Amino acid sequence: xxxxxxxxxxxxxxxxxxxxxxxxxxxxxxxxxxxxxxxxxxxxxxxxxxxxxxxxxxxxxxxxxxxxxxxxxxxxxxxxxxxxxxxxxxxxxxxxxxxxxxxxxxxxxxxxxxxxxxxxxxxxxxxxxxxxxxxxxxxxxxxxxxxxxxxxxxxxxxxxxxxxxxxxxxxxxxxxxxxxxxxxxxxxxxxxxxxxxxxxxxxxxxxxxxxxxxxxxxxxxxxxxxxxxxxxxxxxxxxxxxxxxxxxxxxxxxxxxxxxxxxxxxxxxxxxxxxxxxxxxxxxxxxxxxxxxxxxxxxxxxxxxxxxxxxxxxxxxxxxxxxxxxxxxxxxxxxxxxxxxxxxxxxxxxxxxxxxxxxxxxxxxxxxxxxxxxxxxxxxxxxxxxxxxxxxxxxxxxxxxxxxxxxxxxxxxxxxxxxxxxxxxxxxxxxxxxxxxxxxxxxxxxxxxxxxxxxxxxxxxxxxxxxxxxxxxxxxxxxxxxxxxxxxxxxxxxxxxxxxxxxxxxxxxxxxxxxxxxxxxxxxxxxxxxxxxxxxxxxxxxxxxxxxxxxxxxxxxxxxxxxxxxxxxxxxxxxxxxxxxxxxxxxxxxxxxxxxxxxxxxxxxxxx
Numbered sequence: 072x073x074x075x076x077x078x079x080x081x082x083x084x085x086x087x088x089x090x091x092x093x094x095x096x097x098x099x100x101x102x103x104x105x106x107x108x109x110x111x112x113x114x115x116x117x118x119x120x121x122x123x124x125x126x127x128x129x130x131x132x133x134x135x136x137x138x139x140x141x142x143x144x145x146x147x148x149x150x151x152x153x154x155x156x157x158x159x160x161x162x163x164x165x166x167x168x169x170x171x172x173x174x175x176x177x178x179x180x181x182x183x184x185x186x187x188x189x190x191x192x193x194x195x196x197x198x199x200x201x202x203x204x205x206x207x208x209x210x211x212x213x214x215x216x217x218x219x220x221x222x223x224x225x226x227x228x229x230x231x232x233x234x235x236x237x238x239x240x241x242x243x244x245x246x247x248x249x250x251x252x253x254x255x256x257x258x259x260x261x262x263x264x265x266x267x268x269x270x271x272x273x274x275x276x277x278x279x280x281x282x283x284x285x286x287x288x289x290x291x292x293x294x295x296x297x298x299x300x301x302x303x304x305x306x307x308x309x310x311x312x313x314x315x316x317x318x319x320x321x322x323x324x325x326x327x328x329x330x331x332x333x334x335x336x337x338x339x340x341x342x343x344x345x346x347x348x349x350x351x352x353x354x355x356x357x358x359x360x361x362x363x364x365x366x367x368x369x370x371x372x373x374x375x376x377x378x379x380x381x382x383x384x385x386x387x388x389x390x391x392x393x394x395x396x397x398x399x400x401x402x403x404x405x406x407x408x409x410x411x412x413x414x415x416x417x418x419x420x421x422x423x424x425x426x427x428x429x430x431x432x433x434x435x436x437x438x439x440x441x442x443x444x445x446x447x448x449x450x451x452x453x454x455x456x457x458x459x460x461x462x463x464x465x466x467x468x469x470x471x472x473x474x475x476x477x478x479x480x481x482x483x484x485x486x487x488x489x490x491x492x493x494x495x496x497x498x499x500x501x502x503x504x505x506x507x508x509x510x511x512x513x514x515x516x517x518x519x520x521x522x523x524x525x526x527x528x529x530x531x532x533x534x535x536x537x538x539x540x541x542x543x544x545x546x547x548x549x550x551x552x553x554x555x556x557x558x559x560x561x562x563x564x565x566x567x568x569x570x571x572x573x574x575x576x577x578x579x580x581x582x583x584x585x586x587x588x589x590x591x592x593x594x595x596x597x598x599x600x601x602x603x604x605x606x607x608x609x610x611x612x613x614x615x616x617x618x619x620x621x622x623x624x625x626x627x628x629x630x631x632x633x634x635x636x637x638x639x640x641x642x643x644x645x646x647x648x649x650x651x652x653x654x655x656x657x658x659x660x661x662x663x664x665x666x667x668x669x670x671x672x673x674x675x676x677x678x679x
Contacts, residue, residue: 074403076101076108077133079154081116081144088143088273089240089325090168092221100396106403109133116148125157135403138165138188140181141173143273152180155188161406164190166216169323171201171344185210189406194218195322196487197344207677208434216398217322219390222299222329225307234265234292234309235366236335238302239326241268241283241295242276246315246340251287253313253359257366258288264366267292269305306333311369311376313362314339320353321345328390331383336369336376338362347481348607352383385607394460433506436667437678438473438486440494442508445515448493449523455490455612456531456587462606464489465615467516469496472595474660477667477678482596485603495618502668516617517624520590524554534560534584534611536577536601537592538621545625546592560584564593578608588613592621 078094091110098108109131113124128136138154145151155163165184170193173181182205184191191211193199199215235257237250247268254266266288272280272295284293294305306312312330314320319342320327330337331352338354345355354376356362368374431442443451448465455463466472466489476483486492493514494500503510524533533556535543543561550556562577569577581589589611591598598616606614622628629648670676 073105073107074135074407075131075133076106076135076137076403077128077131078108078110079136079138079151080110080112081142081146081151082112082114089221090139090142093168093218093325094139094142096219096221096392097396097399100392101399103393104396104400106396106400112142112144116145116150118150121148121150125154128157134162135406136163138163138184140165140167140184141177147177149180149183152183153187155184161189163188164192164402164406166192166194167198167202168194168218170198172318179205182206182210190214190402192216192402195344195346196484197321197346198323204677214402216395216402217390218325218328219392219395220325220329220332220387222306222325222332223303224332225303227307228334229304229308231310232265232308233263233370234267236267236269236306236309236312236330237314238269238306238312238330239314239324240276241270241272241280243279244317246317247283249315249359250313251283251291253362254288254291256359256363258290260363262363262366263370264310265292266290267294267305267309269294269297269302271296302329303333306330306335309335311336311338311366315356315362316340316342318342319345320349320355322349322390328387331380332387334380334384336380337383338365347484348386348603352379352386354379382607388461388607391460397458397460431508432492433503433508434678435499435502436473436477436664436671437483438468438476438492440468440492440499440503442503442510443491443493443514444511445519445522448491448514448519449526451491452523452588452613452615453527459612462609462611463491463613464602464606465491465493465613466599466602467493467495467514467519467615467617468499468595468599469494469513470498470661470664471496472599473499474664475596477663479596482599485596485599488603489599498664505672516620517630519615520550520617520620520624521554524550524556529555529557531587532557532559532585534558534562534581534586534589535592535621536562536564536581536589537598538563538625539627542621542625542627543592545627546621549624549626559586574605578605581609581611586611588615590620591616592618594618 078098080091080094094110098110101108113120136155136157138151140151155165165188167181170178170181185206188211191213193202193215194217196215199213237247239245241247257264268291306329312335314327314337316324316339320339321342321344327337336354338356341350341355354365356365365374369376432439433442466486468486472486476486494503494510495514495516497513500510500513535547535558537543540563543563547558547561551558560580562580591602591614593601595618598618602614602616619628623630667678671678
């Protein structure tokens with residue numbers, strides 16, 4: 072029997088609602104992995120209509136109710152906030168779309184979901200961080216699942232014309248006025264570009280649309296309510312997109328993701344929610360003059376967009392609907408395997424391909440740490456290798472790694488973007504226990520490498536990147552002798568940043584070797600940055616940054632005795648062996664770490 076999910080939106084058939092379109096697209100993707108999902112809404116959200124809607128939901132006997140908030144039709148009603156109370160608390164969830172841009176009253180009202188649902192989902196880390204500014208992580212479990220674009224990727228490479236595109240909704244606050252200002256400037260200066268608005272018009276903004284179209288230059292073309300396949304064709308054959316989001320580009324924008332997926336250079340603004348990797352693939356400007364300069368540069372060849380568009384296409388592969396559906400299925404299965412399942416053992420789980428429990432996690436100075444042990448990590452690694460749906464990253468971190476994030480916010484974003492962040496330090500295990508997690512031991516890098524190789528033997532193809540001269544080769548020999556591991560390549564990088572040519576060469580070598588797992592043995596934060604920068608260029612299932620494991624297993628560095636490790640004294644052992652290199656890490660940064668953690672645990676300071 073298939074799992075039954077109901078997505079609750081404002082109305083079943085509102086005119087042009089991005090959240091509703093997202094819900095239907097997600098329902099379709101879930102259907103592809105064996106989960107039945109329905110999109111449903113009340114005719115209105117007054118009291119009488121709400122209770123009638125409640126009766127309808129109960130009769131349908133859904134396994135999970137998933138509210139998509141806000142949605143056209145909810146308006147200012149509070150009844151959507153209590154929809155999760157229609158069944159067991161553990162079987163309801165909400166996704167908060169664009170929380171940071173909601174009106175203040177509506178934004179505050181969303182904190183009711185902490186009590187009325189079991190899961191609060193966000194589409195970006197920025198949105199989740201803004202939500203936690205009020206009450207932290209109190210209440211419902213908070214997780215992040217990115218959105219995808221409703222527009223497909225056009226299958227063919229089409230000849231590009233000189234049209235500059237605005238793509239999205241025509242309503243206030245979306246930046247179309249600035250797009251039209253760019254069109255006026257371009258026409259006045261006799262540039263060769265055409266300008267085209269490819270958009271939908273929400274019903275309540277039809278008057279605004281008529282006004283702004285009357286004021287627009289007559290040469291601007293307007294394509295309203297095109298079928299999605301036709302939209303993809305227009306994007307794939309255009310010159311560039313100008314999307315001047317007033318609050319800056321972010322992963323919240325499905326229109327931006329659609330343009331990127333179809334190979335269109337995207338000119339836009341940066342904002343607080345613009346992630347570092349987005350800044351690398353977008354052309355960021357402050358206004359129309361800079362935007363026109365970029366268009367001129369693309370036209371006369373002074374500027375090339377090929378590298379940016381290629382990287383952008385790889386980036387948006389992370390937002391495939393299959394991957395998004397699988398992430399939701401993991402959360403639904405976790406919800407049903409908990410208290411709700413105990414209350415009703417007949418509840419179905421998702422199919423076996425999706426039967427994974429999202430790991431519990433806790434936060435240390437704003438860094439997510441997953442509450443997992445070595446067997447859990449190995450199970451997840453094998454699942455990712457079998458699925459091969461994306462390039463996954465595992466970050467092994469401890470006191471040193473989290474200390475680095477306090478002086479480098481970009482490194483904090485890198486750690487939090489990893490698919491799994493494990494506690495490779497005993498202090499983090501102690502903190503996990505403080506937060507109520509049953510963590511017996513740390514996930515020690517060398518131990519995980521050897522345990523994984525012992526369990527899987529020659530089953531997988533391994534690549535070793537890192538270590539000093541000869542270390543990776545020696546490591547491969549030892550693991551082959553002990554466990555029959557198949558090594559398909561090793562690489563020892565120089566003790567300096569790689570040149571662009573060397574980066575391409577490394578990616579080419581790894582791609583040609585076609586490994587199942589790439590073990591990365593660099594120091595922190597080098598290895599985490601390397602994985603973050605290269606994950607979009609590699610089609611391998613798994614990158615794991617295990618640091619000094621290369622030297623310890625190869626025998627080029629001495630490990631602390633087991634009793635020293637288990638009692639949290641490895642730092643002292645390593646300090647006594649390498650005082651010149653490690654004195655600042657342990658004496659200065661270690662003291663700062665202890666002080667900041669004490670402030671966080673006492674509630675005197677927040678580190679989100």
